[in-house]
Amino acid sequence: MKRMVRAYCCRRANDAPGRERWSMVMSRGTRVLVTGAAGMVGANLVRRLLAEGCEVAVLLRPHGNPVRLREIENRLHIVDGDITDAASVNAALDQIKPAVVFHLAAAIWGRAPAAAPATHVEVNTLGTLHFLEALRAYPQTRFVFTGSVSVYKGGARLREDAPLEPGSIYGASKAAASLLLQTYARLYRVHAVELRLFMPYGPWEHPTRLIPQTILAALEGRDIPMTLGTQQRDLVYMDDVVEALLLGATRSVPPGSVFHIGTGVNTTVRDLVERLLAQMGRPVKALVGAVPMRPDEIMEMSADISAARAHLGWEPRTTLDQGLRKAVAWFTEHRELVAELAGDRPMVASTQQSAPCLVCQSRHVEPFLDLGEMALANKFLTEEELAKPEPRYPLRVGFCQACAHVQLTDRVPPSAMFTDYLYVSSASETLGDHLAGLSDLVVKRCHLGPSDLVIDIGCNDGTLLKGFARHGVRTLGVDPAKNLAALSNGHGIERYVGFFTAQSAQEIVKRWGQASVITATNTFPHIPELPDFVQGIRTALAPAGTLVMEMHYLGDLLEQGAFDTVYHEHVSYWALGPMVGLFRQAGLEVVDVERFPIHHGQLRVFVQHAATASIQSSVDRLLQQERAAGLDRIDAYRQFADRVMHLKRALQEQLERLRAEGKRVVGYGAPAKGNTLLTFLGLGPEQLEYIADKSPLKQGRYTPGTRIPVVPPARLLEEQPDYVLVLAWNFADEIMAQQAEYRRRGGRFILPFPDVKVR
Template identity: 40%
Template sequence: MSMCRICGGSVKEFLDFGRQPVSDAFLAPGDVDGEFLFRLAVGFCTTCTMVQQLEEVPRERMFPQDYPYRSSGSTAMRSHFEQAARHFLGTQLTGPDPFAVEIGSNDGIMLRTIQEAGVRHLGVDPAQSAAEGAAAQGIRVRTEFFEASSAAAIRASDGPADLIYSANTISHIAYADSVFAGAATLLAPDGIFVFEDRYLGDIVEHTYFDQIYDEHFYLYAVRSVQAMVARFGFELVDVEHLPVHGGSLRYTTARAGERQPTPAVAEWLAREETQGLADISSYEKFAAATRAVCADLVELLTSLRAEGKRVVGYGATAKSATVANYCGLGPELIPYVCDSTLEKQGRLTPGSHIPVRPPAAFSDPYPDYAVLFAWTHAEEIIAKEQAFRDAGGKWIVYVPDVHLL
């Protein structure tokens, strides 16, 4: 067994996705030799119950200066972050001179609303291209990784933070001890550290296996987060379920003893007990369901190819790397995938080397079927591409099982 990165307990492996690429490392055609690969395997800590990867990818490989993901690329996510910012402006950021820090601020979509409200703020993100986009909008950004040393520097220059916020970032960071040490240094005595991440309970219940890729080092549940933050002097004081990314939880933490936990914490712990999230057998069943979905998807795509049907991919997402490489999907089954991110167009998907084309290619002409890799934005995409269905096209979705829309 491996050792838990949080508590030092034993981690029991339950699913091995084999050799995988860095999920957002899109390749230039002809530049596929020497591609970095790692073993993507996940396990369950038998002590603190944290689900985690067994092999860490160097952070500079996952989040280089030209990291292509942009939070503002989705209408739904823009709305989500605006609502989050307005919530904090009406609750935590109401003092005489409040200060908000966002870890993994990306292109500044959340901080933009806080900046427009005239509130002191700072984004921390290692991706220079994304940080430059935020800075161009007047948002203050430090282009670096958040850890104990950077937090101390921020405290020295800007003072304590009333709010430290992070969305879909804290679970990416294997060195949780340094992150929480930094939060302890930077946070005001009555401040809150709030982070959102994909919820393990939703992943297990709906077989969202593609939510497991290099960036998601930890898969959080309420019980494991409660145990994790307690090790670093924090207390979980509130939990809120969010619809984004197929189901996420917003965890609100504070210094231990500073705030009374809401009833939601106990309610979610009880729900997880019923679901069996502290039982290794639940993850073994999840692994079996994952293998079945992969087999069914390959069988469907192979059958459609034999029938002469045209199938393409929609959304060159990070999570599609897990699906394509674990299931062995390449250009012979999916000749190209359409994506609106300019930085990905004209390149090849990591590992599977499927060409990425702009959205205009989707209707030129429409395919018979499209694999909806960006299923977390299904409602938005299907409404946008109604002409595809009107032309007789069908969407292929593989969670929680393989089916057509």
């Protein structure tokens, strides 16, 4: 880096008193350190700092996904580290020796699930504490901290001395950080200032927030479901936020000062949406009242900015209409980035609702489980890829209070997960036998013959369709994974390479005709656009046809504590109740259901057009069982989250005990679900030397996120490790039978679910 140049103040002759320009305050070459640079505010701030000639260092977690910094990362000094690690913070300060630290990093999630409070406290409170403690050794360094209005319960023209009454764990963690900042400033003269941001908006905002969501919907010609829109918010444009941060770093104010950054003007959500639509002139409507208001919604929140005006010389310069025009222009120009931004962690204020329900579009989705940030579970790494950054995405689960559907609250673009896929159905003998039996059952039940067509959605390597082909039935496989297409060649199976959608269904019918049977085994949980998918089923299914689906059953998942079933490909976790409602809306009916034990608990569902449906008693019977088990209430899911933490501790203690005894532990099976378990437990090559797996597609690669090598199973007998952690525990009996010789020689297996066992 260039040498640090002293910061100084100088006002231009034509500037108003107290409104020094940043370019005249911090000179070229001044060193700054930014945390949270990969977020919306950070992305805008670092661009301004670079434009002013500052030497900018950013503290980023290794293998993160800094989409917002990609185009400028070669101009930044990137320091690998984590604010939750005091040593990382001290090392970064020692390396950079910054004149200013902008501390923007935070774990932000509006309504903390049972597993998230520790994360909020660890990141928001302890992360801030680590900087405050370290800065005692740097008395000349300025510390600018972005606080949150989530520390308040709401109100109009709030002053900085308003009572701290947070309504969320997130808000409480930020309030604690604020109090620590003021205490360190008072006791140790740490030169710290806090800016509490109200509702910032502008470039690089997450697409799930209100303004980008409205803009993108209008650009795509979609009507916009919303609440009554009577909530009032204080919106401040990003350029003004950045200006406030820079002034906070350079103005002479007492250490520990707190300033509100807003406009002091309240705007209703309805007025905001209508202004945007009027500016864009698109033929779409705001569907006012289509989404229920959240019971704990804060109805009013605005700032008194007189302190910032008096002591920082700051006030907003961008009117709401000007800011909205700029936001529309930015998102229109950068539409290609939306999918990548959507995979990034949403920067959602505590009053922001979760992503809408995939089934009913309600915004009343309550989070209950946070498994942290994870790499994509099926993206096993090659040797060359180990040196590259590895994207990670939040993995969090929510419950819809409107229809009881359970789903992920964050989205990863399907193209990032399914176009190159390493899981094959034929890798498991148990699964292969099951799919062969399924084809026999469906042929008999639906009276299929040579003139009938079976379409398998998510056909993978064609294992299921090969069973239908044996009966002389016409077959078509639909799957976006190009690398798997060749695996079904030579078995009379035709292939459509692509996603199954309403549009592709029309193409399929035009070329192959309607199907007597459509199958989807362990595919339905992967579908992010459910209404579109169901419309495709209506199109492709013959009038008297049957849809047969299999999937993990939510009731079994809860009963077994099987949180490893949660990964990004599984956007939905199905109980029967929400499914019945989804299909009924489209003129289809669930006519029969079966539960069976493969994968330790699956549901088989039969669906037909409503006009020809004859609903069996099994449907009502299971619906009653779900209500009795509480699957339609949030309490069951909060209890599940508590059990997840218990299982995590139990397995960690077991592995730590074996390691302390000097035992060698490896893994067996490299399923996607295993990567959720490995990452959540913090296991890597130090804890599991390698993982054995039968799939040639995975051998020679490394697990995503944890980077454990995958090897052929023969290595178990070559080296005879003491213990094997069975990651593919749903096929434990098959695996232990295959490895009988390893077991005969004294090897033992650790089964993680439903309770930790050693066999």
